[in-house]
Amino acid sequence: MRLFAVVAILLPVAGQADVLVARTTDAANGGVVVTEQWSGTAPAPARDVTLIPMPNWPKQVGVGSMYRPSGVTLADINGDDTLEVIVGSTDNTVHVWDYHGNSMPGWPKTIPGAVQSKVAVGDLYGDGRAVLFVMSRNGSCYAFKADGGAVPGWPQSAGGSGGFVSPTLSDLDGNDTLEVIGVQYPPGTVYVWKADGTVYPGWPKSLDYLAVATASVGDVDADGTMEICVPSYRSLYLWDKDGNIEPGWPISIGDGASYSQPLMYDLDSDGKLEIGFSSGPNTTGTVFVFRYNGTSQPGWPNYMAGPQPYVCPVAGSFDGDTLAYSLFCGAHLFGGNGFYGWDAGGGSLPGWPVQPDFLECSPVVFGIEGPDDMGVMIASNTTPGALYAYNMYGELIEGFPVATPAAALPNSPAVADVDLDRNMEVALFTMDGTVSLWTVDESHHPHTIVDWGCWFHDNWHTGWLHPAAPTGLSVARGNPGARLYWRPNPEPDVKGYRVYRGGGPSGWFERLFDRPISDTTYLDTTAVGDTVRSYCVTAIIRAGNESRQSDGVLFNPTGVAEKEMSEVRREKTGIAFIRGVLWLAPSPSSGPSCLLDAAGRKVLDLLPGANDVRRLAPGVYFVRSEPQAASFKPQAVRRVVVTR
Numbered sequence: 001m002r003l004f005a006v007v008a009i010l011l012p013v014a015g016q017a018d019v020l021v022a023r024t025t026d027a028a029n030g031g032v033v034v035t036e037q038w039s040g041t042a043p044a045p046a047r048d049v050t051l052i053p054m055p056n057w058p059k060q061v062g063v064g065s066m067y068r069p070s071g072v073t074l075a076d077i078n079g080d081d082t083l084e085v086i087v088g089s090t091d092n093t094v095h096v097w098d099y100h101g102n103s104m105p106g107w108p109k110t111i112p113g114a115v116q117s118k119v120a121v122g123d124l125y126g127d128g129r130a131v132l133f134v135m136s137r138n139g140s141c142y143a144f145k146a147d148g149g150a151v152p153g154w155p156q157s158a159g160g161s162g163g164f165v166s167p168t169l170s171d172l173d174g175n176d177t178l179e180v181i182g183v184q185y186p187p188g189t190v191y192v193w194k195a196d197g198t199v200y201p202g203w204p205k206s207l208d209y210l211a212v213a214t215a216s217v218g219d220v221d222a223d224g225t226m227e228i229c230v231p232s233y234r235s236l237y238l239w240d241k242d243g244n245i246e247p248g249w250p251i252s253i254g255d256g257a258s259y260s261q262p263l264m265y266d267l268d269s270d271g272k273l274e275i276g277f278s279s280g281p282n283t284t285g286t287v288f289v290f291r292y293n294g295t296s297q298p299g300w301p302n303y304m305a306g307p308q309p310y311v312c313p314v315a316g317s318f319d320g321d322t323l324a325y326s327l328f329c330g331a332h333l334f335g336g337n338g339f340y341g342w343d344a345g346g347g348s349l350p351g352w353p354v355q356p357d358f359l360e361c362s363p364v365v366f367g368i369e370g371p372d373d374m375g376v377m378i379a380s381n382t383t384p385g386a387l388y389a390y391n392m393y394g395e396l397i398e399g400f401p402v403a404t405p406a407a408a409l410p411n412s413p414a415v416a417d418v419d420l421d422r423n424m425e426v427a428l429f430t431m432d433g434t435v436s437l438w439t440v441d442e443s444h445h446p447h448t449i450v451d452w453g454c455w456f457h458d459n460w461h462t463g464w465l466h467p468a469a470p471t472g473l474s475v476a477r478g479n480p481g482a483r484l485y486w487r488p489n490p491e492p493d494v495k496g497y498r499v500y501r502g503g504g505p506s507g508w509f510e511r512l513f514d515r516p517i518s519d520t521t522y523l524d525t526t527a528v529g530d531t532v533r534s535y536c537v538t539a540i541i542r543a544g545n546e547s548r549q550s551d552g553v554l555f556n557p558t559g560v561a562e563k564e565m566s567e568v569r570r571e572k573t574g575i576a577f578i579r580g581v582l583w584l585a586p587s588p589s590s591g592p593s594c595l596l597d598a599a600g601r602k603v604l605d606l607l608p609g610a611n612d613v614r615r616l617a618p619g620v621y622f623v624r625s626e627p628q629a630a631s632f633k634p635q636a637v638r639r640v641v642v643t644r
Contacts, residue, residue, distance in 0.1 A: 050369075050399035051387070051426060051438035056101030058405075058436040064090030064114050067137065068431035070411035071118025071166065074418055075459050075544070077130040077146040078104070081514065083418040085437060087429050088115025088134050094144070096132075099418040099425070099437070106148025113138030117166040117214075121459040122543065124151070124195050126176035133169065133180060135162040141182045141193070153197025158204065160184035163212075164259045164410050169460040170217040171493060171542070172200065172226050172241040178460075183230055185211040190230050192243075202243030207232035208250075212257055214456055216463030218264040219492055220273045221246075221292045226492065229262045229275055229463075236262065236277055236290070248294025254281030256308050259360075259410040261456055263313045265325060265465035267297060267344045271490075273464070276315070278329050280308030285331045287313055287340075299346025304353075306333030310410045315465045316365025316451035318374045318392035319583040325451075325465070328376055330359035339363075339378060341394065351394025356401070357382050361408035366415050366424065366450040368397060368440060373580065374449065377415070379408035379428055387413065387428065406432035412455030417448070424448055447500060447509060447538070449548055458543040467491050467539040469548040470520075475535060475555045482527035482555040486537050488520050495542045499524070500549060502534035502643075509536055509549065516540045532556045534641070552641070578640055582611045584623070593625040595640075616642050 063069055073086040077096065084104060088094045092114055096107040113136030124131040124143070131151055134142045139161055143154035161184065168181040177195040184191070188207040192200035210233045220227040220238065227246060229238045234257065238249040256279050263276035272292045279286050285304035289297040311330035318326070326349055331338035338359055341352035357380035368375035368389055375397050377389040385408060386401035409431050418425045424440040456463050472487035484499060496516025500509035501524065512524065527533055536549040584593060584606050593606040595613070598620050604611065606623065623638045 050397075050441045051402050052441055054099065054101075054425065054437045054439055057438075058434050059085075059095070059097065059101065061087065061089045061093065061095055061433045061435065062091035063431070063433040064092075066090070067114055067116050068409060069114075069116055069433065070164065070409040070429060070431065071455055072414050072427045072429040072435060073119045073121055073459055074414045074416045074425075074427055074454070075121040075130065077121060077132065079128065079130075082420055083416055085418070085427055085435065086119045086121070086132065087435055088117065088119055089433060090114040090116055090137075092136075094119065094132070094134055095435075096148075097435075101437075104146075106146075109144060109148050111136055111142050113140060113162075117162060117164055118455050118461065120167045120169050120180075120461050122169040122178050124178050133167040135165060135167050135182060137161050137163060139184055141167050141180060143180075143197075153195075156180075156182070156191070156193050156197050158182050158184040158189055158191040160186050160189065164214075165211070166214045166456065166461050168215040168217055168456075168462065169543075170226050170228075170462065172217075174225075174492065181215040181217065181228060183211045183213070183215050188232055190215065190228070190237075192228070200241075202241075205237075205239065205243055207237065208235055209233040213259050214261040214461055214463070216262040216264050216275075216456075217460075218273055218462055218464035218466070219490075220264065220275070222271045222273075222490070224492055229264070231257045231260070231262060231277060231279075233257050236275070236288075238275070238294070246292075246294075251290060251294055253277070253279050253286075253288065256280035256283065258308050259310045259312075261312045261461075261463045263315060263327070263465070264463055265315045266468075267315075267325065267327075276313040276327055276329075278304075278309040278311060278313050280332075283307040285309040285333075287327070287329050287342075289327075289346075297346075299344075302340070302342055302346055304329065304331035304333075304338065304340055305336055306331035306338055308332055310360040312362040312412075312455070312463075314363055314365060314452040314457070316374065316376065328363050328365070330356075330361075330363070330378065332359070334358050339388075339390075341376070349392070349394065351392075354390055354394045356380055356388035356390075357386065360410050362410075362412040362455055363452070364413050364415050364450075364454065365452040367448040368424070374451075377413055377426070379404060379411065379413060379430075381407045381409065383407045383431075385430065387426070402438075404428060404430055404436065405434045406430040414454040415450060416453060422448075424450075447511065447546075447549060450545070451548075453545070458541070458545045460543040462543065467494055467541050467545065467547040470497060470537045470539050470550045473535070473537055473550045473553050475553045478523045478525065478527070480528050481523055481525040482533065482535070482557075484522045484524070484535055484537070484553075486520050486550065489539045489547075491539075491541060493542045495540050497522075498538045498540065498546070500536050500538070501527075502536075502552070509534070509552075527555055528557055530558050578613065578642055580612070580614050582606070582613045582623075582640065582642075584608050584611060593623060596622040596624055598622075613642055618642050 067090045069089040096104040120133040140157040143151035192203040216229040235250040238246040260278040267274040289300035313329040337353040341349035360381040361379040363378040385404040389397040389400040539547040595604040
């Protein structure tokens with residue numbers, strides 16, 4: 001079983017190039033390297049790079065002679081709200097730096113085994129203190145306090161070898177302490193440990209063959225408790241938290257699974273999670289999507305050029321209004337269109353697939369230049385390598401590709417605002433031991449959307465696209481100010497909410513406070529005078545990820561109602577706040593659409609997909625769609641607010 005390939009470009013210039021391919025069989029008793037020649041096209045040279053190296057970066061760490069490292073974690077381990085940069089390497093070390101590039105007190109640490117996987121970070125005991133979990137190739141899971149100190153009850157061993165498999169964290173029993181899920185390949189065993197290191201009741205479980213990927217965990221059947229999903233080399237398993245196999249599982253997928261963690265997300269908006277998984281049965285790259293009961297989701301599976309894929313499928317949305325999430329995955333392919341994008345129904349996105357070179361790395365999806373400029377970023381598995389970023393049409397975003405020093409391997413970039421300057425940063429750990437940290441130029445915004453921000457989605461490694469944006473936001477007069485209300489999120493691991501207010505001189509929604517609140521109501525006592533304000537809220541899970549913003553509401557302190565125009569009929573109370581691009585989702589019931597100004601005058605004809613609204617003055621507009629046929633009901637008029 002071939003488990004990763006590293007590509008070294010000997011002549012990195014435009015046109016034809018000879019490429020040396022080093023294929024490493026990642027066996028339990030060591031790797032076997034086979035080299036061969038391949039002739040293909042080298043990546044085009046980078047254009048006006050928009051990623052700027054942070055001061056004192058990159059960093060260089062040691063690597064082992066047998067295996068190469070991957071996986072970078074961005075997490076706040078000391079409670080100052082800025083993020084640290086964390087990697088483990090195959091020279092048996094674990095490193096933690098602040099964003100200035102200084103080693104944190106107590107680090108680096110040396111452990112008795114090589115680290116080839118990503119470090120998980122979570123509040124183990126619910127006391128506000130971060131704990132770092134590291135899986136080693138010696139089969140053990142280690143735990144460290146923020147200062148590098150030992151955690152009682154750890155390490156724990158499941159035997160075998162960890163490989164690229166990382167630990168997964170979750171509060172399975174709802175007692176505010178975390179459980180740790182460890183997958184061992186071989187022999188093909190799944191362990192669950194309590195916070196104190198004791199084995200959770202009902203575990204461990206054995207698989208039908210090698211356990212090849214990091215576990216996913218989420219509330220798949222919407223019953224308020226977590227389920228655990230793990231692939232073997234041949235099958236896909238789903239258990240409840242107590243180790244009972246779920247009805248309809250396991251699913252036989254044929255020999256060929258690899259390092260692809262299963263993806264969990266609500267593809268069809270029915271409240272339950274679908275499970276996406278990439279595999280290579282019969283050497284055919286395949287992306288499966290299964291429902292909670294083990295049946296196939298309509299429109300799936302889909303197929304990719306190339307053999308056994310290592311890329312984890314991820315989900316994200318270019319459409320900030322309807323949140324029509326798309327699925328992205330990559331193929332093990334030289335010199336062809338190997339990076340794919342599909343809509344929820346399994347149809348190829350316009351302009352996809354694309355060709356970012358040979359892939360083993362998994363993508364991230366975030367607002368690369370702000371919340372209205374979503375992009376998909378992925379790193380190539382070539383040396384020297386490159387970071388690629390694509391827009392919704394499969395076009396390279398200006399300034400990409402960006403050069404990287406080496407191949408990414410099974411891995412992913414990590415994106416977050418590490419220094420609280422409202423610009424996003426991008427981190428990447430490549431196989432040569434280089435840890436890079438860039439800032440994204442001109443991405444400044446108080447809430448840049450991150451749908452999928454790192455390998456395995458979050459620092460608990462859940463593989464679950466969540467939380468969802470809060471719903472039901474309303475506003476009423478307070479005493480004094482504005483009183484906001486919204487519905488609680490259904491996810492079991494929601495930590496709290498943030499409130500954003502618009503109407504200031506920047507034209508943005510500004511965050512009213514940094515630390516999330518647990519209530520689903522908030523009183524803004526400053527909302528007085530005659531200024532009309534807008535509000536929205538977000539949800540935050542305990543792993544730290546923040547949702548997209550809810551629908552917005554307007555508050556008029558004077559109590560004067562807005563005048564409704566006779567030309568429009570408003571049926572939807574939610575407001576979309578847009579900047580630059582208005583996305584109109586295709587609908588079989590919709591005919592021609594247009595944009596009306598506040599007086600009811602048509603200012604723009606709209607087409608399905610992206611519509612450029614940058615020339616319009618900021619203000620309130622209305623989207624009106626005519627029915628496609630007399631059998632359809634008239635479309636509701638939807639209000640949007642164009643901002644700068």
